[in-house]
Amino acid sequence: MGLITLPADVPWLSLIWLSMLVPAIIIAVIPDRYPDLMRWVGTGFALLSLILSLLVFLAYDPGRGGFQFIEQLDWIPQLGISYLLGVDGINLPMLLLNGIVIFTGALMSWNIEERTKEYWVWLLLLTTGVYGVFSALDLFLFFVFYELAVLPMYLLIGIWGSTRKEYGAMKLTLFLMAGSALVIIGMIGLYFGSGLRTFNMLVLAEQGFISGNLQWLLFPALFVGFGVLAGMFPFHTWSPTGHVAAPTAVSMLHAGVLMKLGAYGCLRAAMWLMPVGAREWLPIIVVLTVFNVVYGASIAMVQRDAKFIIGYSSVSHMGLVVMALAAGTQIALLGAVLQMFAHGIMTALFFAVVGRMIYDRTHTRQLPELGGLGRVMPFAAAMFILGGLSSMGMPGLAGFWAEFNIFIGVWERYPLVAVIAALSIPITGAYILRAVWSVFYDEVKNPEFLHLPRLTWQEYTGALVLALVLVGLGLYPAWMTELIDTGVRPLAARLSEVAVALR
Amino acid sequence: MFQLTDIPRLLPEILLLVLALLVLGSDILERWGRSPSAQLERVKSSASLTAIGLGMVLAVALLQSGYIYQLPETAPVNFFTNIIRNLQSGGPSNEGAIAGVFVVDHLTMIARLLIIGAALLTSLLCLDIRPDAHPGEFYALIIFATLGMCLMVGANELLLAYLAIELTSIPLYLLAGYFRNNARSAEAGLKYFLFGAISSAILLYGMSMAFGAALNGVSGAANMNDLTRFNRIGAFTSSSGSLITMAMLFIIAGMGYKLAVVPFHGWSPDVYEGAPAPVTAFISTASKAAGFILLFRLLTETFPAMAGAPVLGDDAGGWTAVLAVLALLTVVIGNLAALPQNNARRLLAYSSIAHAGFVLLGMLAWAAAQPFDREQGLIALLYYLIIYSLTNLGAFGVLALIGQQVGGEDFAHLRGLSRRNLPLALLFTVCILSLAGIPPLGGFFAKFYIFMAGWQSGATWLVIIAVVMTIVSLYYYLRLLKVMFIEPTTDLSPVTMPRGIAAALTIAVVGVLVLGIFPNVILSVLEKV
Structure with missing residues (x-):
């Protein structure tokens, strides 16, 4: 039994993504002279979507496991395409994560004065897509939502961004679309190769017999296609550039949720549907992720722009996620999903502090120009340090449990990789401390910074929500791990079955 | 043989012809003043007549197709149901081709709807972007081209196909060069015409070779009739003959020019850029669609074995x-x-x-x-x-x-x-x-x-x-x-x-x-x- 019981005849998952599409339409018709109304509508519906996803999260029954809240409608039956939604222990935390990040992101967007209406419409469309991807169980539907999530990003970064925004926006969009081209090829290959002529992932996973050779060919298309979005080395270069160029809420969503969407795609579409291909390719992929983890952290070490530090730290942390996926054991997968959640919250907090609280006031993010801000805004300092500690894997915070599980899981399969990857832990500590020191504690280099505007209630609320989740998950991880475990257990079993069969 | 009952099957084409003549006539027969306001009135009347007329033709074709509403067999007999029943009796069917040269199957019907719809949208665009002189001709040419395309998609025989292509192309050449005081537009018209003429020649050459190949392959005088029909050529040619291969290549090349397929695309950027904008829209959509459907019929019926x-x-x-x-x-x-x-x-x-x-x-x-x-x-x-x-x-x-x-x-x-x-x-x-x-x-x-x-x-x-x-x-x-x-x-x-x-x-x-x-x-x- 779930903690609460919801009426079964309500399409909860559809309601979640509709709760982002509807306000986009409402805001589009609000006259330009009421920007505050748009903000209230946007934030209100973001809160609604968070509440809805929280309800589903609480009502999910971990004892029963498997897919629940399934909704199915024929969409294009001629081609075996259906509107199929459902959640299990893997995508449910992601839905909740998206709810938290969009709600706090909306709170951080209240200072957008230029072309407010367009901003909110694109932001909400983007979130619609993300919610859709995390609940879709039909490959075609999955892809439609996926593209819907990518494209608004181009305009959001291009119009409201900073620091080489047009370059960053174009690079990001082209990289992600190139990834989606691979995904299309993989999808069509699966459709015909399985002999079932359906995009229904449930059917494909249970009944699809896809020959080993075909899996060997198609697995990289899907895994790398989604891996681009997860920031997989060597296709990660769009990510720091894009994060730096994006406005705050978009950085939060992007690093916090969209990169997870890539990792989720790798797990759901590639590994779940093609375990044999996974068996063949994952040892190669795990080597790439070592670069992600160690190289990403080292690059973060030498950055001067605070957002670049967080950008490369995302590359490093997402590398851990993909590495855990590549290890494929139950503990590693558990750690991967937990890391997706923990890193999403943590990085959203980082970007909120650096992008909204600091950059929008000081108009610089260069470490040598900042300094002493801890005295001006102690709250921002506290939040940044909290996020930083979680990033370093301090026990008692969410990041610790995630990384702990990942390293144990990877050790089971690839001990050497785990040892090398563990190098990133001291490096992470070093760059986080360096950032904390030079932003908040160093002497004040620019006296104007002593008279910065105070933080608004939106900033306090948003950051506190994120911080609470971070601490809550750190102190009592079981409310999440138990659920994730029901989701990854069948997947890990499937992967090891294949391993036995191949031997 | 052409029968009287085939008339409803050709209804959209007949209506288009009537409409084109009406537009021309309304422009020629009416005595328009020379003042600018009277001239504007003249343009507007042609434009609205075209748009309304095309809208009506589209509505009739839609009704005839039965895709939106199919009259049930058991409908009561009255004035309206009789009209609809008669219309729909000429709708898409598997009956033989009209006079052996024009098939009215679902492919033709869908393509017709597409083409007439595209012409309607084009005429709506033209309501506000008007030709400066001879408005009647401008709009009538659009309708004639539409008629040509409708014939193209149903053509089942080489001669009709060729004539339909020319009926489409010649008005489009004129339309592309319609703003003759504008150097770009004049260039577009001339370029389109020259490339079009060459491609027509190539296409015709290919068609004659296909006919010749069929003539070589046929046995018995009784089979000599109707050798220009697509499927008869297909029936009497082998898949390996060099003549039929050449015919195929020439036909693909000729159609390739019309469809602006690389390497036969040289004309299209200049024409698209120079022609009046609504005409560009029309050329790039309806004429391409008609061309693709004709090419599809040509290839699948004339060269089925190849x-x-x-x-x-x-x-x-x-x-x-x-x-x-x-x-x-x-x-x-x-x-x-x-x-x-x-x-x-x-x-x-x-x-x-x-x-x-x-x-x-x-x-x-x-x-x-x-x-x-x-x-x-x-x-x-x-x-x-x-x-x-x-x-x-x-x-x-x-x-x-x-x-x-x-x-x-x-x-x-x-x-x-x-x-x-x-x-x-x-x-x-x-x-x-x-x-x-x-x-x-x-x-x-x-x-x-x-x-x-x-x-x-x-x-x-x-x-x-x-x-x-x-x-x-x-x-x-x-x-x-x-x-x-x-x-x-x-x-x-x-x-x-x-x-x-x-x-x-x-x-x-x-x-x-x-x-x-x-x-x-x-x-x-x-x-x-």
Whole structure:
């Protein structure tokens, strides 16, 4: 039994993504002279979507496991395409994560004065897509939502961004679309190769017999296609550039949720549907992720722009996620999903502090120009340090449990990789401390910074929500791990079955 | 033999002919004053007559097709049901061709609806972007071209096919060069005419060779009749003769010119850029769609045994392999050439070249082993043509408006459009994103479907290249978005949207959205072919 019981005849998952599409339409018709109304509508519906996803999260029954809240409608039956939604222990935390990040992101967007209406419409469309991807169980539907999530990003970064925004926006969009081209090829290959002529992932996973050779060919298309979005080395270069160029809420969503969407795609579409291909390719992929983890952290070490530090730290942390996926054991997968959640919250907090609280006031993010801000805004300092500690894997915070599980899981399969990857832990500590020191504690280099505007209630609320989740998950991880475990257990079993069969 | 009962089956064509004559007549027979206001009145009357007339023809054709409403057998007999019953008796059926040369099957009917619909949208665009002289001729030429295209899609015989092509092309040459005081337009007309004439010659040569090959293969005097029909040629020729192979190549080349397929595309960017904008919209959509359907009939019925396979390796051969090579060139060169363009109309011209390459992918499906997959190929092809026509009419319609109001179609003229007229910019954005193939717009599903069809034909390599090229295309489509939304502008004077254009654009965009999200609305109709 779930903690609460919801009426079964309500399409909860559809309601979640509709709760982002509807306000986009409402805001589009609000006259330009009421920007505050748009903000209230946007934030209100973001809160609604968070509440809805929280309800589903609480009502999910971990004892029963498997897919629940399934909704199915024929969409294009001629081609075996259906509107199929459902959640299990893997995508449910992601839905909740998206709810938290969009709600706090909306709170951080209240200072957008230029072309407010367009901003909110694109932001909400983007979130619609993300919610859709995390609940879709039909490959075609999955892809439609996926593209819907990518494209608004181009305009959001291009119009409201900073620091080489047009370059960053174009690079990001082209990289992600190139990834989606691979995904299309993989999808069509699966459709015909399985002999079932359906995009229904449930059917494909249970009944699809896809020959080993075909899996060997198609697995990289899907895994790398989604891996681009997860920031997989060597296709990660769009990510720091894009994060730096994006406005705050978009950085939060992007690093916090969209990169997870890539990792989720790798797990759901590639590994779940093609375990044999996974068996063949994952040892190669795990080597790439070592670069992600160690190289990403080292690059973060030498950055001067605070957002670049967080950008490369995302590359490093997402590398851990993909590495855990590549290890494929139950503990590693558990750690991967937990890391997706923990890193999403943590990085959203980082970007909120650096992008909204600091950059929008000081108009610089260069470490040598900042300094002493801890005295001006102690709250921002506290939040940044909290996020930083979680990033370093301090026990008692969410990041610790995630990384702990990942390293144990990877050790089971690839001990050497785990040892090398563990190098990133001291490096992470070093760059986080360096950032904390030079932003908040160093002497004040620019006296104007002593008279910065105070933080608004939106900033306090948003950051506190994120911080609470971070601490809550750190102190009592079981409310999440138990659920994730029901989701990854069948997947890990499937992967090891294949391993036995191949031997 | 032509029978009296065949008249309802030809009703759309007959109505178009009557309409064209009416438009001409209303212009010639009425005594128009010389004052500017009287001249404006003259243009307006021709334009509205055309738009209303085409709307009515479309309505009749829709009713006749029975796709929206099929009169039940048990309907009570009264005045209205009698009219509808008579109309629908001439609807699409599997009866023999009219006089042996013109088939009215579902393919013809769907293509007719597409073409008349495209002509209607074009005439709506023309309500506000008017010709400066001889309006009656301008509009009548559009209708004559429409008539020619309708004949093209149903043609079942070489001579009718050729005549229909000429009936389409000659009005289009004139229309392209209609603004003869404008050097660009005059150049477009002349260029279009010269290339068109050469391609007609090549096509005719190919057709005569096909006829000759059939004549060689036929035995017995009784079979000598009707040797110009597509399927009779197919029946009496072997698949390996050198003459029939040459015929096939010449016919593909001749049609390739009309369809602006690389390497026969040289004329199209100049013509698309120079011709009056609504005419460009018309040429790039309806005439291409008609050409593709005629090519489909020609290849599948005249050369059924020569389909071959578009695979890599020794098994390649036949016309699907030829088309696969053309598609490869078209997709790659069309997209790459579009990258450096700085004129939006020229950019869209190259983009439509590239799109022709995607359409060819749908034709390859004829090489598939199972009939089911072949049908899927044809459905994908039709769906693609419909979405592409709607989208391109919308996109060129926006450019027509920009050209008229801002004075040009360079990127500089589009700059900051989102702040000068947001609805217009959004309409344009939907069209561009649909061309780029972004879900949930129609262009995405069209591309996806055609990739699936191409994949099943064995041309997996080509599908992969085409998918890669869509990423390349995204770059130039995003450039258009960037100009409209991101780049700053000094000129913030609003751009107004006249009603005719607004109506045409709205129809196109709503069509792209609805057909994109609910493709089975139209797939169920397309499946009848």
